Amino acid sequence: MGVIRPFVMTSMAVLAAAGSSSHSVVYPGSVSAFTVPAAFPTSVYSSYYVKPGPTNEPEPAIFDPVLNITFLWNLTNPLTIPAYDADPVLFPAALANLTDASADAVVSAAITEILNVIYANSSTGGLSSNCSKCIAALSVGQMVAKLAPTHLPDAMVSLCQITGFKTNSSCKDTYQASSFGASWTQILAHADITGQDGRFICASLSSNFCTQPPVIPVKATFPKSKPQNPKKPCRSGKRVKVLHLSDLHLDTRYMAGSEANCTSSMCCRYSAPTAGGTTPPAALSYPAPLFGYYKCDSPFYLALAALQSIGPLTGTSAEEPPAFSVYTGDLVAHDPQNQRSAAYVEAAEDAIWQMFKAYIGGPIYAALGNHDTSPDNLDTPYNIDNNKTLGQQFSWNYDHVSKLWEHYGWINHTTQAEAALHYAAYSVVHPLGLRIITLNTDLYYRNNFYSYLHAADPDFSGMFTFLIQELQKAEDAGQRVWVVGHVLSGWDGSNPMPNGADYLYQIIDRYSPHVIANVFFGHTHEDQAFIYYTNNGTNQSADTAIASAWVGPSITPLTNLNSGYRMYEVDTGSWEIFDAHTFYADVNTFNHLNATDGEGPVFQYEYSTREAYGAAADWPETAPLNATFWHRVTEAMERDRSLATLFNTYQGKSSIRSPNCTSEACTSAKVCYIRSGSVGLGKQCPQGFASVQSPYTGKNF
Numbered sequence: 001m002g003v004i005r006p007f008v009m010t011s012m013a014v015l016a017a018a019g020s021s022s023h024s025v026v027y028p029g030s031v032s033a034f035t036v037p038a039a040f041p042t043s044v045y046s047s048y049y050v051k052p053g054p055t056n057e058p059e060p061a062i063f064d065p066v067l068n069i070t071f072l073w074n075l076t077n078p079l080t081i082p083a084y085d086a087d088p089v090l091f092p093a094a095l096a097n098l099t100d101a102s103a104d105a106v107v108s109a110a111i112t113e114i115l116n117v118i119y120a121n122s123s124t125g126g127l128s129s130n131c132s133k134c135i136a137a138l139s140v141g142q143m144v145a146k147l148a149p150t151h152l153p154d155a156m157v158s159l160c161q162i163t164g165f166k167t168n169s170s171c172k173d174t175y176q177a178s179s180f181g182a183s184w185t186q187i188l189a190h191a192d193i194t195g196q197d198g199r200f201i202c203a204s205l206s207s208n209f210c211t212q213p214p215v216i217p218v219k220a221t222f223p224k225s226k227p228q229n230p231k232k233p234c235r236s237g238k239r240v241k242v243l244h245l246s247d248l249h250l251d252t253r254y255m256a257g258s259e260a261n262c263t264s265s266m267c268c269r270y271s272a273p274t275a276g277g278t279t280p281p282a283a284l285s286y287p288a289p290l291f292g293y294y295k296c297d298s299p300f301y302l303a304l305a306a307l308q309s310i311g312p313l314t315g316t317s318a319e320e321p322p323a324f325s326v327y328t329g330d331l332v333a334h335d336p337q338n339q340r341s342a343a344y345v346e347a348a349e350d351a352i353w354q355m356f357k358a359y360i361g362g363p364i365y366a367a368l369g370n371h372d373t374s375p376d377n378l379d380t381p382y383n384i385d386n387n388k389t390l391g392q393q394f395s396w397n398y399d400h401v402s403k404l405w406e407h408y409g410w411i412n413h414t415t416q417a418e419a420a421l422h423y424a425a426y427s428v429v430h431p432l433g434l435r436i437i438t439l440n441t442d443l444y445y446r447n448n449f450y451s452y453l454h455a456a457d458p459d460f461s462g463m464f465t466f467l468i469q470e471l472q473k474a475e476d477a478g479q480r481v482w483v484v485g486h487v488l489s490g491w492d493g494s495n496p497m498p499n500g501a502d503y504l505y506q507i508i509d510r511y512s513p514h515v516i517a518n519v520f521f522g523h524t525h526e527d528q529a530f531i532y533y534t535n536n537g538t539n540q541s542a543d544t545a546i547a548s549a550w551v552g553p554s555i556t557p558l559t560n561l562n563s564g565y566r567m568y569e570v571d572t573g574s575w576e577i578f579d580a581h582t583f584y585a586d587v588n589t590f591n592h593l594n595a596t597d598g599e600g601p602v603f604q605y606e607y608s609t610r611e612a613y614g615a616a617a618d619w620p621e622t623a624p625l626n627a628t629f630w631h632r633v634t635e636a637m638e639r640d641r642s643l644a645t646l647f648n649t650y651q652g653k654s655s656i657r658s659p660n661c662t663s664e665a666c667t668s669a670k671v672c673y674i675r676s677g678s679v680g681l682g683k684q685c686p687q688g689f690a691s692v693q694s695p696y697t698g699k700n701f
Contacts, residue, residue: 027605028241028567028581029315036305036600038593044304044358045351049073054596055290057254057299062347062354066403071347076252078270084338087374089182090393091149092189092385103148107155110144114159131210134202138193145189152188153181179337180375180449186390187449196455200497204449215498215680217536218458220506223472230514233480236573240323240432241316243360244566246522246552248306249371250348251333254288254299261286261295265334268296289590291601292563294657297333298556302601303352306555306563306585307359309603313583314567321361322567324430328522328552329369329441329486340374346400348372353404363410366401367438368424369486369522370445373397379423379442380450381461398424423463427470434517434575435479437470439463441487441521444500451497458503467504471511480517480575483508488521488551490530491673492690493682495523501678508532508677512547513627517575519547525554525561526651526692527582531627531634532677540675542635545627549677550580553653557587559693562653564606576624580609584653606654616643634671644670651692658692663700665689 040052045060052058059077063070074080098106114137144152153176160171175181191197202210255270262269268288286293292302316322332340332348349372356364370377373394382391402419405411411419411428419426423440430436442448443461454460467483474481489501496504508516512532519532528551533544553564564584568577585601593600609625617632637644644667645660652658661670665686672685688698 028569029311029313029605031312033602033604034309034312035602036308038596038598038600040301041304041308041358044355049077052301054594055256057256057290057301059252060300060351062350064346064350065407066400067346071343071350075341075343075347078253078255078258081253081269081339082341084176085178085341085374087178087341089177090186090390091182092145092186092390094149095146098148103151106148107144107151110140111155111159111162113140115162118163130208131199131202134205134209135193135198138188138191138198138201142188142191142193145185149185149189150177152185153177156181156184173336173338180378183375183378183449186380186384187453190384190453192454192456197452200452200455201449204446204452213455213498215502215678216456217502218456218499220459220464220468220503220510222468222510224475226510227475227514230475231478232514233517233574233576235571235576238572239569239578240572241314242568242570243310243314243316243322243325244328244520244550244552244568245325245356245555246328246565247330247369247525247554247556248303248352249297249330249333249554249556249558250303250352251297251299252348252351253333253335254292254296256288256290256299257284258288259284259286260288260293265336266296268293268299286591289593291590291593292557292587293590294557294560294587294655297558298563302557302563302585303555304355305601306565306603307355309583309585310359310565313603313605314581316361318361323432323570323572324362324436325356325360325364326436326482326484326520326552327356327364327366328484328520329367330371330522330554331369332371334371334558335376337374337376340376342374342396345372345374345397349401349404353408357408363430364405364408365410365428365436365438365484366405367484367486367522368397368401368440368442370442370447372401373442377442377445377447378450379440379448381443381453383460383462384450384453394423395420398422402426422466423461425463425466427473429479432572433479435470435474435481437467437481437483439467439483439485441485441496441523444489444496444504445487446495446497451500455497455499458497458499464500464503464507467507471507471515475511475515479515481511481515482517482575483519485519485521487523488528488530488549490532490549490677490679490682491524491528491551492685492687493676493679494690496679498679498683502536502680505532505536505678508547509534509536516547518577519549521549521551522554524551524691525556525558526551527553527564527566527653528651528673529630530674530677531630533627533675537675537677537681540631542628542631545631548625548627548630550577553582553584560652560655560657561693562587562655563601563603564653571624574624576626578610578624580625582606582609582650582653586654586656588656607650612646612650613643616640630674634674637667637671641667648692655692659694659696661689661696665698665700666696669698 050059156175406416616636648661669686669689676682
């Protein structure tokens with residue numbers, strides 16, 4: 001690791017006024033807008049299967065320094081996208097050594113029984129509700145998972161098709177063994193079907209089956225009680241720059257000129273001619289621009305354009321790098337599972353960390369996202385089988401990505417070994433004294449089916465035990481901490497498991513504000529922030545606000561968003577944030593760009609958090625942007641609805657496709673989301689105004 005020089009912010013130049021603000025905007029870089037050169041920086045990769053051109057994306061030959069291989073072209077070639085995942089699959093051990101004929105008989109009887117359960121008439125003595133029917137059907141499925149596990153995926157496909165639960169092709173893509181069928185078999189074999197596990201599984205299949213169980217709090221235990229009068233951190237008066245990047249979602253199969261406005265994902269992908277190649281594809285409604293589009297993930301051209309803009313806009317360079325950067329997850333594109341593989345994930349990891357190393361100085365501390373795995377969204381608790389074959393099935397990824405971080409000098413070998421052990425999560429002390437703790441938040445993500453196992457125990461994976469241990473070390477050493485994850489714990493309550501979010505809230509309450517300085521997430525692709533309060537948010541006020549979470553804007557435009565990133569001004573003593581600067585590129589202009597004109601996208605300064613909200617919140621210029629600040633912002637929104645409208649604009653990175661937030665209902669919802677750090681709190685908010693990626697469904701008044 002090279003020498004890290006703190007960069008004092010007093011050298012920033014005042015370049016323009018802040019619109020209606022009475023203050024001047026102090027831009028962190030030498031310019032407020034940067035036009036990226038259209039020519040692709042080919043030196044980032046050593047060789048190419050297809051070199052970049054005025055109308056085509058590059059196809060680099062990605063070398064993996066950990067595996068010591070160069071990935072084959074057909075892995076990412078947009079013309080040869082696979083139709084199924086050929087990776088090996090794992091099944092739970094069968095309780096009995098059945099012959100194929102006996103296993104087929106078990107499956108046949110199970111399908112008949114499940115159909116009888118589904119179509120039972122409650123008015124004539126059948127099961128009492130759709131939820132009880134679903135639980136009964138799962139119980140039958142569990143028997144198959146234990147007796148004939150390798151036969152269950154085909155049985156699930158058959159049941160899905162017979163009942164019309166999905167289309168025939170969707171049934172196959174969802175439940176075949178090489179997709180999620182083998183994983184569902186593991187889950188059914190180990191689940192407490194008649195307890196919370198079964199309720200969560202049924203609710204995930206359809207809200208018409210079961211409603212999601214409410215929060216059932218499990219009291220977190222800590223090595224020590226919270227100090228009565230903890231020592232307050234001292235500010236150094238020196239500030240450094242810290243980058244926050246998130247959700248790049250590199251689409252290595254992006255094809256310029258393909259259909260960008262498709263009706264089903266993925267868009268910006270090659271469409272083969274029909275009828276054996278004799279009939280051309282339908283006319284394109286919107287050809288995919290070279291630099292990306294609103295319904296597509298990031299092509300190479302966009303990813304490298306964003307990285308090229310960071311230096312001029314943030315005032316960082318090889319000589320004056322940021323103190324460090326945080327990356328809050330999601331490297332890989334939103335490919336359907338039948339088009340993914342472990343190698344595809346590894347290649348994306350290699351491609352992105354290589355480009356980051358080329359353009360960003362200083363260490364980069366990263367958390368895995370839910371798409372940074374295969375199968376998609378899934379990570380298994382080690383305790384599923386006492387850390388045996390099933391518990392270790394994703395260790396290939398933890399080992400690979402942590403060794404890449406070590407290879408690039410961002411963590412040392414001891415930390416790499418820790419990350420390989422803790423689901424790619426780790427704790428590291430920066431040379432300036434801050435402890436950064438990263439988490440694998442898949443372990444409480446509601447779309448990770450394995451999180452339904454032992455749902456009554458939110459720390460079944462041990463991830464929260466790891467977090468508590470590291471926070472206690474920090475408290476004992478008098479260190480400040482930044483917690484870095486991917487899936488946010490709060491907002492509208494739609495993303496995490498309720499018990500897991502509640503447990504994390506308790507941890508943050510215990511170690512804030514004297515230890516935890518800030519929390520960082522990604523995942524939503526939107527620019528958001530929310531607050532944690534004492535006593536799990538039962539009393540929400542400026543006095544009880546103890547920690548804030550910053551949700552990083554995404555580099556990918558998916559869906560209907562502009563591309564962006566953020567930089568913080570941070571005191572090196574207290575590690576409080578004193579300003580946050582957000583930058584973006586207007587994706588709506590990308591269709592006018594081509595590599596022959598010499599000019600690529602314009603990345604520009606969007607806003608300063610302090611300038612945007614500080615005056616309205618009556619916030620002192622010398623005070624940090626902490627949880628109390630954000631609570632005061634919500635109070636200002638309640639007084640002045642236009643502030644919620646402004647927040648809504650920034651939430652989509654100034655996208656022309658964001659819905660307006662001008663009603664009292666939308667304002668009330670935004671205020672509630674910002675004050676909600678858990679599922680239990682978020683679910684109490686008005687629903688339908690959480691995301692700016694599509695029209696609001698909430699009721700206006």
